[in-house]
Every structure is written in C-alpha cells, then in structure tokens.
Amino acid sequence: MPSRHPKVVILLATRNGAEFLREQLESFRAQTYANWELIVSDDGSTDATATIVGAFAASVTQRVVLRPGPQKGFWQNFVSLVRDGDSDGDLFAYSDQDDIWLPEKLDMAVAWFDAQSEGRPLLYFTRTELIDRDGAPLGFSPLFTRPPVFENAMVQNIGGGNTMVFNRAARLALQTTPVDAELVSHDWWTYQMITGIGGVAHYDPRPSLKYRQHGQNIVGSNIxxxxxxxxxxxxxxxxxxxxxxxxxxxxxxxxxxxxxxxxxxxxxxxxxxxxxxxxxxxxxxxxxxxxxxxxxxxxxxxxxxxxxx
Structure with missing residues (x-):
C-alpha cells in the first residue's frame, strides 16, 4: 500500500505570471495537507515572477526550488518538470500560475491514492470551479459521467492539467516518452499515456480549484x-x-x-x-x-x- 503521508511535489510552470501568481502560491500555503514541496520551472519571465517565488520560499517551511525552464513552450515546460531528477516525491501535481487551489485539493487527491494499490500507474483529476479575472464565480466545468479510459483519451482530453495528480509509477512511465516526441499538451499526453499502458485514471466530480478565465489562457473552460x-x-x-x-x-x-x-x-x-x-x-x-x-x-x-x- 502507498504511504499514508506521501510527499506531494507540486510542478509549477511559470512565464510572466506575476499578476496572479501570489494568489496561487498563497493557496498552496493554505492547503490542509502540508506534506508538499514546490518545484517552479520558469520559462524566461521578464516580470516579477522570480521575486514573488523567492519571497514565498522564504516564508514557508516547505522546500521550494526555482529553476530555469526550457523556453520552448508551455507543454515542454511541464514535460521538463516531469523529467526533472530534483523532484523526488510520492505524488506529483501539475500547477498553472494563475489559478487558486481550494484548501482541500491535495487532501482530496491523497485520500484517493491511499485507497489504491501502489504498483500501477495512477492518475487523479477533477472538475473545476470557474472564475473571471477578478475572482468572480462563472460556474463550473462540464460534469463528465463516462469512464476516463483510453477509448476516451484517444479523442478527448477531459483531464485539466491544473487538477492532475499522479503517482511515482505514472511519472516513471511518462519519463519513457522519447525526448524528441511532439505533443499537443502535457495533460492530454498524461491522460493518453497512463490509460494506454493500463494505468488507472480517476475523475473526481468535486472541484479542486478555481480556474481563472482571463482571456490569456492557453486552454479555456470548455463550456x-x-x-x-x-x-x-x-x-x-x-x-x-x-x-x-x-x-x-x-x-x-x-x-x-x-x-x-x-x-x-x-x-x-x-x-x-x-x-x-x-x-x-x-x-x-x-x-x-x-x-x-x-x-x-x-x-x-x-x-x-x-x-x-
């Protein structure tokens, strides 16, 4: 069985995210599950992103690492985090720079993983609450009811990367992807890979974060x-x-x-x-x-x- 108190490594990809980054980082601090550390891959920001991360690192007891990203685009930045040998943990959580995690986000994920068998690749993702640029509620992402399996992953990505958490076996599987492979997005890659090789994907209909819609999102709300x-x-x-x-x-x-x-x-x-x-x-x-x-x-x-x- 997996550890009852697994270390969660948050994989945060940033690029010129200063406008909303403080709120995202503060939502990490507010997590009811405290056994996490943060790896930030910054893709050449020219704003105050690095300063904000540095100030946050000095204010929390958890380990925070800021390192340069590959500067090849958003999904390459996330893939580099998955491959990063410095991110050693039990569970791994993708994070965007402009959302707000609900306080119980990591607790929800850890509770699901605790009930699973550790031997196989496991992937957890959730519904999201939608907010506008200023944080006002806009509703919720679609509620999916059909199984999250490879037959679905072939033609649709239902796993928002900002909600995804996966275990060590899933990370090892993702690391077998050829380094020169082209991908559409890091989250669709994760969904296809884990379900394709026989891992288990779980969709939780409970929202785990506030997904900010501000006109500059790489991927929007889908509603x-x-x-x-x-x-x-x-x-x-x-x-x-x-x-x-x-x-x-x-x-x-x-x-x-x-x-x-x-x-x-x-x-x-x-x-x-x-x-x-x-x-x-x-x-x-x-x-x-x-x-x-x-x-x-x-x-x-x-x-x-x-x-x-």
Whole structure:
C-alpha cells in the first residue's frame, strides 16, 4: 500500500505570471495537507515572477526550488518538470500560475491514492470551479459521467492539467516518452499515456480549484456556446486532424507499452482516418473511441464522415 503521508511535489510552470501568481502560491500555503514541496520551472519571465517565488520560499517551511525552464513552450515546460531528477516525491501535481487551489485539493487527491494499490500507474483529476479575472464565480466545468479510459483519451482530453495528480509509477512511465516526441499538451499526453499502458485514471466530480478565465489562457473552460463553436471550428479548420496526427505519432512511438486491447483501439482508429467512407465509419465504431456527451459523439462521427479526424 502507498504511504499514508506521501510527499506531494507540486510542478509549477511559470512565464510572466506575476499578476496572479501570489494568489496561487498563497493557496498552496493554505492547503490542509502540508506534506508538499514546490518545484517552479520558469520559462524566461521578464516580470516579477522570480521575486514573488523567492519571497514565498522564504516564508514557508516547505522546500521550494526555482529553476530555469526550457523556453520552448508551455507543454515542454511541464514535460521538463516531469523529467526533472530534483523532484523526488510520492505524488506529483501539475500547477498553472494563475489559478487558486481550494484548501482541500491535495487532501482530496491523497485520500484517493491511499485507497489504491501502489504498483500501477495512477492518475487523479477533477472538475473545476470557474472564475473571471477578478475572482468572480462563472460556474463550473462540464460534469463528465463516462469512464476516463483510453477509448476516451484517444479523442478527448477531459483531464485539466491544473487538477492532475499522479503517482511515482505514472511519472516513471511518462519519463519513457522519447525526448524528441511532439505533443499537443502535457495533460492530454498524461491522460493518453497512463490509460494506454493500463494505468488507472480517476475523475473526481468535486472541484479542486478555481480556474481563472482571463482571456490569456492557453486552454479555456470548455463550456457554453462559445466553447462549442470553438470545437466546431477545430473540426472545420483541420485542427482536430493536426491534433490526432500529433497524438498518433506519439502513441506509435510508445506502442510496445500499450496493453494489447489498447493497441487494437489505436490501430483501428489510425486506419479509420485513411479508409474509404464506409470502412472509416465502421472502424471508428469498432475502435470503441468516444467523447463524453451524445452531441460530441455525433460530432465525432460527422467529423469521420467528412474525413476531418
């Protein structure tokens, strides 16, 4: 069984985050679970980010490390944190620079991990509460009800990286990714990798943080009419095709690590993208891939119908 008091390493990626960073760091201080340490990878900030991190480090008893990031983009920064040999812990939690963690965030995650068997890769993520730039409530992220498995991860990322916590076995698996692999995002990579190799992913419908929407987010809230229009445009303008191409290239490179069942899912989905129309729809169906809602599944098959996968 895992440790009953595991050390959680918070993996915080920053770049010019001074505007909201203090609130995020203070939410770490306010955690009801105190056995954590913080590794900050800063991607060349020119604002007060480093000063803010330094002041926070001097004010808490937990270990805080600030180191330079690779300066190749947001997901490369997070991947570098996963690979970092300085981040030695039992559990690992991604963090953005502009959210506010709820006080019980780490306690919720640790409680779930404590109930699991330690031997296999484990991934935990949650729903989020949405807030605007000034912290006013905007509602909640979608509530997902279908299982978080590889068939879903193939075509949809439901795990917000800012909520993700994973164990040592999951981190070791993620570190086997070729260093030159291209990814769409660090959280989709994590969801696909852990479920693909037979690990367990758990979606907690209880929000664990306040996800700030301020117009500069790399990824937005995924709710409402605007978000649906964005997803429709992604099908229409070829972004989904590009995402799937990138994901499939990555998954092909780790194909030997996939479970036999998931290898079949991958093979059928990959073949479907280049098959003739009747065969394309059949292979998508046989692959078992799915999105979380009925409307989105209709969109998936419409995308397949017009060759936009």
């Amino acid at each position: 409402g009419l605007r978000a649906r229009l964005v997803r429709l445009r992604a099908f229409a303008n070829g972004r989904v095709v590009s995402w799937n191409t990138t994901n499939l290239a990555f998954l092909a490179r780790i194909g030997s690590l996939l479970t036999p069942t998931n290898a079949v899912v991958l093979e059928r989905f990959a073949r479907a993208r280049h098959a003739s129309l009747p065969v394309r729809l059949y292979l998508i169906w046989r692959s078992g891939v799915y999105r979380q809602s009925a409307i989105e599944n209709i969109g998936l098959f419409v995308g397949a119908l017009f060759g936009r996968l």
